[in-house]
Amino acid sequence: MDKCRKNIVVLEPSKIVYEGLYASISKSEYGYAFFHIHTLSEIKELTSIKNISVVLINPALVQNRVSEFIRIKKQYNDIHWVGIIYCFFDNATLKLFDATFQITEDTTAIIRKINRICNNKSSDSLHDEHLSKRETVVLKWLSKGLSNKEIADKLNVSIHTVNTHRRNIMDKTGIRSLAGLTVYAVSKGIISLE
């Protein structure tokens, strides 16, 4: 349903490191597709056929080619660049990336980080599991079978806003199907069956 199938590129010469990242990150609940490339210049070729969300990159590959890297980053500004940290890199290099992770970090922490980047979720907004008033209203209409567009019209907001509410409802309740959300809404008294 809302699961994203995003493309992750691993820019890293070592096959062992790539295989390790692939095996670990494949355990995420989101179905990521993986691509392994060895040099910065291969990005251009790949982006022409695939929509890339994230590049996990070995910082050593850009250390001596900073200006080229900055140019590529500007050219593909939708891509999130995540540094794979396995030894000391100076701050100037690390600053080039949108995020970094240590290869010694716990796998689930790395997965969470990548999930977050791919979904653009802020980590703090999800701590409160109670639905807000607005979310409850959106849930009510959803359970009654209204489309996103109809809800947007009713509440006088954009479809994009309705989608955001919808995503938050799913994240907070852990329920992603419409039928499941309806059961939730009935059991919590948000709607009645009559």
Place this chain on the structure above:
Amino acid sequence: MYKPQNSYITKDKKMIDLINENYSLLLCLQHFHIDFSVDNLTVKQLCEEYHINLNVFMVIANLYNGFFPSHHEIDKIDDIHSIISFLKSNHSFFLDDKYPELKYYLGKIKNNQSNKDIFLIEQFFNEYFEEVLEHFKYEDDIAFPYFCSLLDDHASYQQNSFSAREYQNHHTDIETKLTDLKNLLLKHIKIKSDLNIMRKFLDTLFGLEFDLKIHSVIEEKILVPLIEKIEQGKNG
């Protein structure tokens, strides 16, 4: 709690050791129609005895041990028929074994009380299973025969009538609702019931989720890419 990591299955490991380490491999053996009395046979010997493609077995058994296949391992698979027959066996396990079991527990839970919420859960469960049935029927009647005709190059293969891409689009995410059912019961809805029966119900749900997860990984990450490669070859 100490939980050893399952080992990566290679052809020379002894099946008995692997089962002792992770008994969910029994289910994997069942799907391959392999008897549980495995003697001292290695994975390779066992596959030979049962005429099962070794690469296919190792890729699938490793999924049960938590290892996703690499592109290289997927590329090595040269027997798509056995993947399809594994998936078919998976279907019958789901329908003939797990479904009646869940129905039975649900009936018991329902008898114990008159809470309206259990009826909501039951309705959700029934609707969910209808979708599952529809999905399986689609695979058994349309997708799998198409794949087989593609592999065997039968005259019935028609170039543009169907494709792996279409299969993937049709492949609705049946795991989502299963997770929802678990979350409804564990997070949101309190149902007074005998704990033992409720645990067995949940236990079956978790077991099913595990098997379904493997089922869809095989379909999405192994079967579809392999079929697409063949389609590309045929379409020039």
